[in-house]
Amino acid sequence: MPLWQLFTPKDAFTSEEKSDLAQRISDIYSGPRSKGILGFELPRFYTTVVFHEIEADSFFVGGKSHEKFVQIEVVHIARTNEGAAALMGISVEEILADYFESVSEVLKPYIKDRGYEVEFHVETAPFETWKIDGMTPPPPESAAERRWFEDNRSSAYNAEELNNDPRVATA
Template sequence: MPLWTIYHPADAFSDADKAELAEKITEIYGAVMPRFYVGIVFQAIEARNFFVGGKPAERFVRMVMEHIARSFPNIESSRRFIDRVNAILKPYLADKGYDWEFHIDETPIDYWSINGHYPPKPDTEDERRWRAENRPSPRTHA
């Protein structure tokens, strides 16, 4: 389950921007896992409450990505992912004069539950069913 928390100035994103960005982020993950795994929280922060380097951060966006459903197998795959994310973010941030930063936390899949179900292992019959139905259900395999 990827969960993105996007801390941003209140006027950084329109509602349409948020919807477009959420769809583009979900598309990245939807190629390999159920789309309903993807959660995105836009958290508006007033400039007087957001500091970087001890100074108010009026044109800065900070993101935290929590990866639970998958882990990167190597540095090359993480770099490809990061480059893809930066390309998606560019029109919403760089092109509008915002600076940004993000980091990715990876949590083992064994420390997660959704609607009371343990998620299926990647690329299994159960996960394919979850992707097709776009919802969790009891596992049929260990």
């Protein structure tokens, strides 16, 4: 789960622009370049993008109303920076540099090119604290997760789909 929350001025984006931006954000994690940039690819439905439109009299930066500012909060839970870096054999700093470069490319036409200022931050939550449809998501890179990726939805999985994953102990 990457959960993206964009706090934007009211009417900053049209419905079509929101849809396009959400697709591009999802591509960061599930698109053709995700494996090369991040070292993994996630099932597309893991990525959620929420736009919160804020009236000018309710959007303050430094105690002053700000009509050209976008605040973006991201929560990562499906993968950690450390895990992705280890998977690729690079440092956390390198994985973050690649990630932020990719994010900047995606956001630029919607934010910077339109004269908006932006603040962006990412938080990481423990994988163990996450459920989808009442289920613990399958382990990263397992056959079950691959099926979720291909089906683009959650579904029950069994121990056989985890047997090929050395990180999962089975009886």
